[in-house]
Amino acid sequence: MRKYISVALTLAFGLGAYAQDGLQRTPKGALYQVYTHNTGEKIKDGDIITFQYIQKTDKDSILYSTYVSGAPGKARIQPSQNLADLMEIFPLLTVNDSLLVKIPTDSLFKGHEEARPPFFPKGSNLNFTIKILKDQTMEAFMNDLKAAETASADKYIADHKITGLQTTASGLKYVITQLSAKPKPVLADTVLVNYTGRGTDDKVFDTSIESVAKATGIAEQQQGRKYEPIKVVIGAQPGQDGAVISGWNEGLQLLGEGSKAMFVVPSALAYGPQGNQGIAPFSTLIFDLEVVKIIHPKAPAKAAPKPAAKPGAKKPAVHKKVTTKKN
Missing domain, CATH: 3.10.50.40 (Chitinase A; domain 3)
Structure with a gap:
């Protein structure tokens, strides 16, 4: 019993630390903090969103930036398939919202640790800084x-x-x-x-x-x-x-x-x-x-015409099968 109480207290203190930093946790385990809370309609399932984002390590090393590439990200909102698709988080937002998302790399590389790069040590996060630029229906998009x-x-x-x-x-x-x-x-x-x-x-x-x-x-x-x-x-x-x-x-x-x-x-x-x-x-x-x-395609070969019958010529006999009755 003492062991379980200890674990529970550890989890409580951990969640308290996240709450203290303004971070919230999604059901799948992503941590996020919305910096702005703009009024407006929330992003809906099926919508197409356009957004800027920067990917960083915990040490603030930039892995990718749409600001640098010049090509904002686009995504169609659908039910979340995995922790990193951010589909749990997008429906919480509206246009012009900006936020921080932390994806635990331990979850990303679970079951295939051999693919973990050195800049993502155990216990680290893949960090996204995101700003929503546009939210459209599929028709408008x-x-x-x-x-x-x-x-x-x-x-x-x-x-x-x-x-x-x-x-x-x-x-x-x-x-x-x-x-x-x-x-x-x-x-x-x-x-x-x-x-x-x-x-x-x-x-x-x-x-x-x-x-x-x-x-x-x-x-x-x-x-x-x-x-x-x-x-x-x-x-x-x-x-x-x-x-x-x-x-x-x-x-x-x-x-x-x-x-x-x-x-x-x-x-x-x-x-x-x-x-x-x-x-x-x-x-x-x-x-x-x-x-x-x-x-041009070749025309199919025509069958040679049958020679015309000579005047007065007899028609060839048609041979019929003769059946003999048995006595």
């Missing part, structure tokens, strides 16, 4: 991303003084920089295309041209790639050979063999809200393309 995409694309066009752009009903913008009098591809045609793709930040993310890959530094990311025109099958569905984003599928049908063009492809015709392999959600993409060759 998506609308902001769409507006930012439009502004980014417009700025790219203006900064590069791109003229002569035409816009299709779907929203694809294009300008043909080298005309061709040859026929345009149609459904099921295979088009061989050389291309370079970049974002509105002017960074090249992909190309089929070796000299461009080397000049822009992405050749290292594409080691082992064979630089040659890629094969696009007009109308191919996702998952099929030769399938491409819908902006390409539409735009290539405007170009004859030997044509060159620039496509400004909105995310709705590219990778949409999910993005793709380094391409951020809601990204307008810029492509310089050349149609190298158009290959």
